[in-house]
Amino acid sequence: MKKIRVIPVILLRNGQIVQSKFFREYKNLGNPFKAVERFSNWDADELIYLEISKTQSYGRTDLNTIEYKSSTELLQQIAESASMPITFGGGIRTVLDIEMRISNGADKVSINSLLFDSPKLVLEASVEFGSQAIVASVDVSLIRDEYFVFHQGVNSQIKIKDWISRISSLGVGEILLNVIDRDGSKEGFAIDLYKKAALSSNIPIIALGGAGSWNHFATVLKETMVDAVAAANIFQFQDQSVYLARRFLYENGFPVRPPSITD
Amino acid sequence: MQDTRICVLDYGSGNVRSVNNAFKSLGINSVISNHSEDINNATHLVLPGVGGFSASMEKINSSLPLDLVRVQISKGKPFLGICVGMQVLGAVGYEHGKTLGLGYFKGNIIRFPDSALPIPHVGWNDVSYKPQSTLFHGLAQNPDFYFVHSFFLNTDIEHPDVAAFSEYILKFPSAIEKENIFGVQFHPEKSQKNGKVLLKNFSRVK
Numbered sequence: 338m339k340k341i342r343v344i345p346v347i348l349l350r351n352g353q354i355v356q357s358k359f360f361r362e363y364k365n366l367g368n369p370f371k372a373v374e375r376f377s378n379w380d381a382d383e384l385i386y387l388e389i390s391k392t393q394s395y396g397r398t399d400l401n402t403i404e405y406k407s408s409t410e411l412l413q414q415i416a417e418s419a420s421m422p423i424t425f426g427g428g429i430r431t432v433l434d435i436e437m438r439i440s441n442g443a444d445k446v447s448i449n450s451l452l453f454d455s456p457k458l459v460l461e462a463s464v465e466f467g468s469q470a471i472v473a474s475v476d477v478s479l480i481r482d483e484y485f486v487f488h489q490g491v492n493s494q495i496k497i498k499d500w501i502s503r504i505s506s507l508g509v510g511e512i513l514l515n516v517i518d519r520d521g522s523k524e525g526f527a528i529d530l531y532k533k534a535a536l537s538s539n540i541p542i543i544a545l546g547g548a549g550s551w552n553h554f555a556t557v558l559k560e561t562m563v564d565a566v567a568a569a570n571i572f573q574f575q576d577q578s579v580y581l582a583r584r585f586l587y588e589n590g591f592p593v594r595p596p597s598i599t600d
Numbered sequence: 601m602q603d604t605r606i607c608v609l610d611y612g613s614g615n616v617r618s619v620n621n622a623f624k625s626l627g628i629n630s631v632i633s634n635h636s637e638d639i640n641n642a643t644h645l646v647l648p649g650v651g652g653f654s655a656s657m658e659k660i661n662s663s664l665p666l667d668l669v670r671v672q673i674s675k676g677k678p679f680l681g682i683c684v685g686m687q688v689l690g691a692v693g694y695e696h697g698k699t700l701g702l703g704y705f706k707g708n709i710i711r712f713p714d715s716a717l718p719i720p721h722v723g724w725n726d727v728s729y730k731p732q733s734t735l736f737h738g739l740a741q742n743p744d745f746y747f748v749h750s751f752f753l754n755t756d757i758e759h760p761d762v763a764a765f766s767e768y769i770l771k772f773p774s775a776i777e778k779e780n781i782f783g784v785q786f787h788p789e790k791s792q793k794n795g796k797v798l799l800k801n802f803s804r805v806k
Contacts, residue, residue, distance in 0.1 A: 340724040467651040469720045469748040541718040
């Protein structure tokens with residue numbers, strides 16, 4: 338039986354891992370590689386690594402913490418220390434950007450703006466690299482009882498249901514569905530959204546946004562048909578977090594891999 | 601293990617690096633190459649793969665000395681295909697048109713039929729292997745491996761070449777073994793401990 342994936346998300350901003358709230362407030366958490374090693378040791382099912390810098394920057398020069406010289410080098414280092422599949426996202430504008438990430442160790446790439454700006458390129462990329470390598474990252478916000486897709490902080494006026502059917506036709510292999518209003522809120526997942534999204538989609542949906550306790554994972558898995566659950570902040574602050582999350586779900590009868598740790 | 605030399609066949613597939621890293625982390629000699637000399641000198645050949653069947657076959661045909669690879673296989677050199685690298689060992693692929701495979705195993709490569717379950721099949725799934733299998737030697741019953749694919753080798757799971765099957769939408773072959781030729785639909789290089797055991801087992805095939 339296929340298992341539900343529990344996926345830690347790492348947000349990289351200006352060369353540092355950050356905690357994010359509502360896509361606006363960011364708090365630095367530190368070194369871009371250490372977290373990968375930790376998640377790797379806790380046998381995470383997968384890892385999503387998103388660069389959310391506005392401009393290209395590879396370290397905080399004021400703190401003298403330049404850790405790497407380019408996205409390529411960052412990726413190679415991450416891939417070498419990670420024993421789990423990695424999705425790498427952020428700053429992807431061309432098919433070449435995708436190729437660079439995949440050839441340097443990313444198993445999948447996550448795209449967001451490209452879906453709006455160059456749908457034709459998305460289609461091309463899904464043929465070239467296979468649908469399974471292309472993850473659509475979708476940010477939504479609840480406006481008067483309806484979830485709308487946001488693009489670079491602005492409401493695109495597109496309803497989530499319409500967007501799912503449109504991007505599915507571009508050959509993307511998964512949808513990382515992130516709720517802006519829940520980001521960093523610890524209020525739990527947007528159950529209603531995921532219930533409908535998973536029913537209307539014939540590609541896997543990954544839920545992201547709002548996890549404040551292991552029980553929130555249990556609720557979204559019980560109530561909806563999502564294929565995976567993801568979270569950022571909650572996995573950053575506790576030793577063995579990923580292991581503990583999976584142990585909680587495993588002991589409560591959810592179809593996850595048995596929890597394990599690699600020393 | 602000093603004498604083992606893996607050659608990860610380089611045809612521009614995405615996961616060559618991860619496969620090579622995985623062998624190296626086990627202390628096994630491994631190079632990424634498409635040069636005849638490296639292929640000749642290797643004790644084991646690995647064909648990784650991600651992406652579409654037709655795009656992969658096209659790159660395999662244009663970037664690998666296929667005649668040499670076939671000779672090496674026929675001489676008995678252990679060969680492992682991973683994911684699309686396993687699929688291309690089949691007869692005909694039906695992803696983005698109809699494409700001839702390398703024809704080492706019976707069966708065509710077709711898409712999962714539509715059902716209530718999403719496609720691609722992505723994530724960890726258990727693998728039921730036959731007790732006499734070489735690749736799974738020493739693993740617990742039904743170990744989990746990481747899968748990500750929409751197509752599969754359509755062969756009866758009872759066929760003697762099928763070393764293991766998994767279930768998603770339907771039961772499909774997740775590993776094949778025929779003499780010195782091996783193939784796995786999942787990604788051992790991304791499957792943590794279980795993956796390492798499998799790659800080690802392969803590297804010990806003489």
